[in-house]
Amino acid sequence: MSLYNQVIALYQKAQSQLIRWERRRLLQTFWIGVSVFFVQNAQSLQTNAPLVSLAAVLVSIASLYPMYLWCSGKALGMPIFPFFALTHLNTNAIPLLSNHPLVITYSPDSQFYAGITVTIHLAVGTFFWLKEVKYNSTPPLSYRTLVDNKGENFFLLILAGAVFFNMYSRGKWFPLSGGLFALVRGGILGLCVLAVFILSYRQGEKRLTGIKSQIYVVLMISYFLSSAAGLILRDNVGVFSVAFIAFILGSHRIPLITIGIVLACLTILHYGKTEMRSKYWFDQGGFTLQPWEYPAWYNEWIGYSLENLNHEENEEEGSGESSPSERSSIIQMLLLAQKKSPSEYPYLMGKTYLILPQMILPRIVYPNKPRSHEGTYILSVYYGLQSYQDTYRTTIAWGLLAEAYANFGLMGCAGLGMILGIAYGKVARWSMNTSILSVRSLFSILIISFAAQSEWSASVYVASLFQSSMVLVGISFVFMKVIPNREHPVFELMEYSHYYEIEHE
Numbered sequence: 288m289s290l291y292n293q294v295i296a297l298y299q300k301a302q303s304q305l306i307r308w309e310r311r312r313l314l315q316t317f318w319i320g321v322s323v324f325f326v327q328n329a330q331s332l333q334t335n336a337p338l339v340s341l342a343a344v345l346v347s348i349a350s351l352y353p354m355y356l357w358c359s360g361k362a363l364g365m366p367i368f369p370f371f372a373l374t375h376l377n378t379n380a381i382p383l384l385s386n387h388p389l390v391i392t393y394s395p396d397s398q399f400y401a402g403i404t405v406t407i408h409l410a411v412g413t414f415f416w417l418k419e420v421k422y423n424s425t426p427p428l429s430y431r432t433l434v435d436n437k438g439e440n441f442f443l444l445i446l447a448g449a450v451f452f453n454m455y456s457r458g459k460w461f462p463l464s465g466g467l468f469a470l471v472r473g474g475i476l477g478l479c480v481l482a483v484f485i486l487s488y489r490q491g492e493k494r495l496t497g498i499k500s501q502i503y504v505v506l507m508i509s510y511f512l513s514s515a516a517g518l519i520l521r522d523n524v525g526v527f528s529v530a531f532i533a534f535i536l537g538s539h540r541i542p543l544i545t546i547g548i549v550l551a552c553l554t555i556l557h558y559g560k561t562e563m564r565s566k567y568w569f570d571q572g573g574f575t576l577q578p579w580e581y582p583a584w585y586n587e588w589i590g591y592s593l594e595n596l597n598h599e600e601n602e603e604e605g606s607g608e609s610s611p612s613e614r615s616s617i618i619q620m621l622l623l624a625q626k627k628s629p630s631e632y633p634y635l636m637g638k639t640y641l642i643l644p645q646m647i648l649p650r651i652v653y654p655n656k657p658r659s660h661e662g663t664y665i666l667s668v669y670y671g672l673q674s675y676q677d678t679y680r681t682t683i684a685w686g687l688l689a690e691a692y693a694n695f696g697l698m699g700c701a702g703l704g705m706i707l708g709i710a711y712g713k714v715a716r717w718s719m720n721t722s723i724l725s726v727r728s729l730f731s732i733l734i735i736s737f738a739a740q741s742e743w744s745a746s747v748y749v750a751s752l753f754q755s756s757m758v759l760v761g762i763s764f765v766f767m768k769v770i771p772n773r774e775h776p777v778f779e780l781m782e783y784s785h786y787y788e789i790e791h792e
Contacts, residue, residue, distance in 0.1 A: 314358040316541050321351060324376075331384040336395040342402025343383040349409035350375040356417065363423055364715030365731040368416040368708060370532065371738035372409050378686065378741045379405045382616035389619040393626065401621050404700050408688055412704035412711075419712025426720035431767040433724040439489060439499060441766060442482035446506045449479040453513035457576040477733070477755030478762075480529055483507075484732040487530040488723055491537025511552070516576055516584060518564050520553055529736050559592030617741060620666075620689035627670060628693060635694045639665050639745060646750040662746035666693055684742035711738065720772070726763040733759065 324347070325332075332340045353369040356362040362369070382390050383398055390398060433441065452475045455461075486503050489495035495503055507530065514522050527549050535541055567574040576584060628634055639662035650656045658664070664678040666685050670693075673683065687707075691699035714734050718727040733755050737748060 310358050310360050310539065312539055313535070313541075314355075317355060317358040328381075328384045331386075335384065335386070336398075338395040338399040339383055339402075342399045342406075343380050345406040346375060346380040346383065346402050346409075349406045349413070350380060353409075353413050353416065356413075362417060362420045364420045364712075364719045365728070365735060366532075366536075367711040367715050367731060367735050367738055368412060370735055371707065371711065372413070374739055374741040375405060375409060378616055379618040379621075382618050387616050387619065390616065390622065393619075393622045397622055397626060401618055401625060404621065404625070404692065404697060405618070405688065407697070408691075408700045408704040410704070411701045412708035415705050415708030416712040416715075419709065419716050424716050424719045426772055429769050429771045430721050431726045431763050431769050432722045433767055438485065438724045438766075439495065442485050443499065443502055443506065445475075445478045445482040446486065446503075446510065449475050449482070450506060450509045450513050453510065453516070454578050457513065457516050458578070459575050477751075477758045479510075479526065480736045480755070481729050481732060481759070481762075483526055483530050484533040484736075485724065485729075487533035488537040491534040493538075511549075512581055512585070513578070515556060516581060518560055518568065520556060520560065523553065525736065525739065528739055529732070532735060533732075555592045555596075556588060557592075558595045559588050559590070562591040562595075563588050617684055617686040617689065620683075620685045621692055623670060624689050624693045629696065632670065634696055634699075635665075635669065637694050639690055639694060642746055643749050646746055647753040657746070659747050659750040660744065662690065662744035666690060666744070669693075685744050686741055687743065687745060687748070690744050707738075726759065726767060729759055729762075730756070 328343075332343070335343070350372050353362070353372040354366070357366045357369045379402070383402060393401075486495060490500060490503060510526065511523055514526070531542065531546060642657050642661055645653065645656055646659065648656055660678075660682050663682060663685050664673070664675065666689075667673040667678065667683045668675050673681070685693075687703060688700055691703040695702065711734065714731050718725070718731040721727045733752070737743075737752055740748070743751075
């Protein structure tokens with residue numbers, strides 16, 4: 288083995304050991320979280336049908352195992368697949384445990400089969416993902432990146448722009464055509480995810496100091512208020528999930544107090560949003576809200592929430608409002624597809640995937656481009672849940688797994704796991720040993736944010752990924768520059784070994 292290869296091998300081994308040491312606290316927190324999860328659901332495991340409990344346990348283990356591998360340092364790189372797998376706790380395992388009203392309409396055998404399907408999907412994905420991230424990659428000699436200070440200022444400006452856009456959307460300050468509005472909205476949201484991740488990561492590292500740290504906190508609070516004012520809380524859940532992931536990666540600790548505060552705010556607002564939507568969405572046919580009206584707006588909203596929280600019987604008998612955990616469930620869509628296909632409805636054989644090439648074309652170039660949720664609408668209409676006209680008013684979430692089963696059955700679910708495992712693993716490996724501000728790491732961050740979108744179908748995923756990727760490509764050429772990778776002393780040895788071998792040939 289040449290000196291060059293020896294240096295690389297030693298570097299990779301040292302990096303792996305360093306990562307395991309840095310993640311010790313995360314592993315401890317992981318085991319605490321797992322213990323709390325199973326203790327909270329112990330009674331459900333005992334009272335549910337044995338097959339259902341077994342299915343829930345298998346799905347839970349399959350959902351948690353990739354995160355264990357990452358927290359223990361046995362898997363390296365960005366935790367894209369671990370966070371993707373973790374979403375299956377809320378969307379699949381907990382609905383099986385909690386007697387979800389839509390899930391319990393299916394027999395224990397059907398629920399068990401659905402649980403096995405999810406487990407196979409995650410197990411296949413974990414296998415192929417681990418092959419990509421088990422070992423450290425060879426560090427690139429150079430990569431495109433933002434200069435640290437310039438990057439921080441740029442992303443603070445982007446976050447401020449996202450807050451401004453939210454306020455503009457609520458206040459309807461000036462008109463934008465539908466195509467231009469969609470273009471601006473897509474660009475802002477794509478950049479916002481990157482901005483939140485980078486700034487939160489810097490905050491976790493304690494490198495975002497002084498006035499920048501204070502501006503970051505103010506902007507995050509402003510984003511929460513301006514985004515939630517639209518009566519859709521899902522956007523805040525996604526953005527703050529990215530923020531917490533980044534902070535954990537940067538600080539190697541979990542901000543439990545901050546997470547608790549955000550969850551408490553979201554929960555309180557959740558219990559009053561039905562009344563707010565009924566009053567302002569439906570009765571008035573839309574609404575206009577200016578920033579100075581936010582205090583009165585939230586005061587009214589919280590009043591409805593506290594009223595519902597203080598009268599639990601209204602929650603059970605009157606309002607019919609589902610809990611946050613019930614709303615996050617999508618396993619009922621997999622159960623539906625498994626019940627009706629292939630016995631009543633033949634498999635779609637890729638029909639929802641045929642539209643994917645059209646999703647990457649700009650609407651300016653292709654005016655007849657399908658809606659981004661077109662794959663979801665195809666599924667809902669095919670299984671008789673909606674008419675096509677209904678899809679212009681409401682969207683029923685399906686998720687990638689139920690879509691895969693509707694197209695190709697169990698083999699489709701296993702194939703989806705393989706594709707996502709390989710893709711997420713290769714992206715994580717590509718971004719190893721680069722700055723968090725590099726184009727490689729920023730692309731990984733985008734993928735993490737998309738991996739957490741459990742309700743998306745493939746058409747939404749592809750359309751959003753392409754749009755955000757184009758924004759990132761623009762940033763890389765306008766604001767980034769290629770720099771040599773000099774973060775580790777190993778590169779001096781690599782350079783020395785290169786010249787040493789040339790001189791002694």
